[in-house]
Amino acid sequence: MPGGWTSWVFVTLWVGLLSALMLWLTPGALHPVPGTLMIREMELCQSADCRDATPIHLPYYTPYHYDDAPEIHHLRTTIHLSAVPDRLQSVYLPKLSDDVEIRLNGALVSQPLPYRRLWNQPLLAQISPELMHRGDNDLQITLIGGIPGRLDLHEVYFGPVDVLRPLYRVRIMMGPGFSLFGLGMMILLTLGFGMIWIRRPGDRKQLWLALCCASACIFLAQFGTNLPVGPYRIWKVLQITSLSAYALFMLKFLRCLLEVPRLWLEWLHAWLLGLGVVVMLLLPLRWIDIAATPLMFQIILTCLVSVVLLHRHRDRLAKADYRVFFLALSLSLTFSLDGLFRWLLPSPPGSIHLLHLIPLLTTVVGLWLIVSQLIRSLSAYEALTADLQDRIAEKSRKLEESFALQARAERQGAVQAERNRIMLDLHDGLGGQIVSTMAYLENNDIRDSTLRDALEDMLRDLALMLDCIENDESLTTLLGMQRTRLEGLLDRHGLRFDWQIGEEPDFGDHDPSRNLQIARIVQEAITNVVKHAGASVITIYTDQRQIRICDDGRGFDPGDLPAPESPHYGIQGMRRRAERIGARLSIRSSEQGTAVSVVFRPAPPASAAPA
Structure with missing residues (x-):
């Protein structure tokens, strides 16, 4: 039997209260009727x-x-x-x-x-x-x-x-009427739960509830039809057996519903039921009611254990399910006690039987179980539908992103193919012409330094354009390529690089046009140092927010606006290029040198970067 003395005390007091209330109300009590x-x-x-x-x-x-x-x-x-x-x-x-x-x-x-x-x-x-x-x-x-x-x-x-x-x-309705109504409901529920169990044989709850309803059909037929079935012995055995089987199957249903281990009371009840049936069939007729009395007490005990089991494990059910089941089972136990009193007392109180109302309570339990399972299934279906919709939306988003990436890759592939074509045309066309001109000057011993410098500048500028087209992702890589191409120029003028490339500058989206503007600013700053500063070291420094070009030559006054013919006219172009890409050009110059910075956001403190 289930333990927990508090559940036993509570259920006993509760059923006692219901029995006292039932005794006080005396269902079916007869009173004088006016006019009769x-x-x-x-x-x-x-x-x-x-x-x-x-x-x-x-x-x-x-x-x-x-x-x-x-x-x-x-x-x-x-x-x-x-x-x-x-x-x-x-x-x-x-x-x-x-x-x-x-x-x-x-x-x-x-x-x-x-x-x-x-x-x-x-x-x-x-x-x-x-x-x-x-x-x-x-x-x-x-x-x-x-x-x-x-x-x-x-x-x-x-x-x-x-x-x-x-x-x-009214009396007909309360007696045979309720019995026949309950009989019809029990037949339907027997078929319904039986079919559910056939479709889902692993769910034993449906089997026990179907057998419970089938047992109720037997004694409801006796209550509702008033037709004796064979001799009194057979009639009595059918009545007691159906009531006892009903109590046993209800206990099994609750045990499966609450997912508790098998109770030894189930074996005892089944054993006593089988023994009692054999004894009632073999004993003389006058002893049959005495033989049935222990089975009646066993029915009461099994019903009591069912209610105690439900109360003890109420946390395993939803509150609404527990309340419906507990009220229905406790009323069933109360009606069973009324039947026991009518069996034992020589003059039982009241004038109406209540046992036939128990299957109506089973109907409530069965219908509530069906409705609650339907509600839970609908809730689970809605939750599953919502989850599937979320997953579909997520997959759709990923597909859209994938399609966008694929389209972008296709566009980038087309752009890259076009870039390669332009690079090839520039390299083989304009680049080839410049190299051929320089070779012509060399082969014919034409010593025109101005023309040679112009051709070298054109070749470096063309190389810069090709580098920007070929490398549109990493700005530090582009600066490194620019350094390689300028090393020869710096050597001829006695200059060297102090390379302090740190973090990759974060200037937003990288594209060839944007990189070209930054590279031209850097190239113009280096060219100005070579031509005008008289420096020995050029320092290139980068962090996440800026690129800085510094030298140790003689400075100039950046406050003076240069005229177009001034050697510093390139500063105006550098400013315009910086504005085009949303950057700020900062120039600091003194007798110790000049620092040109391309800044996209407020620069870090001066201590964070080398002077």
């Missing part, structure tokens, strides 16, 4: 002519009998009428067992029917005013028990049929 006569006192006759009668008080119960012969009890009372009614009257028996014959003033108004038991069904017998007379009218009620059991009769009503018929219909 409620008969509480009758006479029990020793014979059909009622010459010897004993006063009795209703409700009236007989002891259990097990004889094969029908048990017949005659009861009579007198109804005094001051005047003969002018409308149809009736005798209403809310609760009786098993069958009845009713006579008024000797006239038969209701006769017993074969193969019918009224232990769970009321009776309304209509009486014509012609059968009544002014004064005392003799009402005779004969109770008939055709099978072993006991007879009972509760309070009797006499009055207009239109007043008593609504009460009769």
Whole structure:
């Protein structure tokens, strides 16, 4: 059995409270009805002519009998009428067992029917005013028990049929009506959960719930149809077996639902059920009810364990599921206790059975389980759909990026092919012409230094353009290529490079045009040093924000705006080139040298860069 004494105490107190409330409410209690006569006192006759009668008080119960012969009890009372009614009257028996014959003033108004038991069904017998007379009218009620059991009769009503018929219909609805409705629901749920289990054999919850509903169909058929199934022994075995199997399968369903290990009570219950059925089939008839009593207590114990198990592991269920299941199972246990009391007590309280309401609670549990699983499935479907939509959106974004990269690569490939064509044309065309001219000067011993310098400058400028076209990613690589091409020029003028290339300058997007503007600024600054500074060292420094060209020659006054014919006219071009690429050209000059900086953002402190 499941441990946890707090759960046992809580469930016991809760079920005790429900039982006390049920006892206080007394479902089906009979009360006087305005406009009718409620008969509480009758006479029990020793014979059909009622010459010897004993006063009795209703409700009236007989002891259990097990004889094969029908048990017949005659009861009579007198109804005094001051005047003969002018409308149809009736005798209403809310609760009786098993069958009845009713006579008024000797006239038969209701006769017993074969193969019918009224232990769970009321009776309304209509009486014509012609059968009544002014004064005392003799009402005779004969109770008939055709099978072993006991007879009972509760309070009797006499009055207009239109007043008593609504009460009769309500009683029919609460008894056979609810039973037949529950029977229909149990058949549907048995088929439904059975089909689910066939499709999903690994889900044992559906199997146990289907078997639970199938067990309920047996005793609901007994409650709703009032038709005996074979001898009393078979009828009793079917009733007890179906109730016991219902409790066992419900426990198995809860165990699977809560995912707890198998309980030894399940084996004990199944063993006692099998043993009890064998004993009830073999024992003499008068001992059959005694043999069934331990099974009734076992049913109560199994139902109690089911409720305790549910309460102890309530954290494994959603709050709404736990509340519905706990209320339904605790009410089922309360109705089972009511059935046990009716079994054991000689005069049980109330006039209506409650056991047949248990399958309605099972219907609630089953439908709630279906609805909750549907809601969870829809929620999971919505979450999965949302996740798939997110994944599709992500994949679509990646595909768009991939297509964009592919298109960009194709464009870059086309651009690169065009660049290669231009580079080849420049190299083989203009470059070849310049080299041929320089070779012509050399071969013909033409010593025109101005022309030679101009040709060398043109060749370096062409090389710079080709370098910018060929390398459009790394600015430091471009500066390195520029250094290589200028090394010969610096050697002829007694200059050397102090190369301090640090971080790659981050000037935004690199493209040939942008790199060419920066390279021309650097080339112009170096050319000015070679031509005008009289320096010995040129320092090239880079960081992430700037490129700095420094020399140790004689400086000049950068505040003076040079005229176009000034040797410093190139500074104006450098400024314009810097503005085109969104940079700032900074020039500092003194007697110790000049520093030209190309800055895109505010330069770092002076201490961070070499002077």
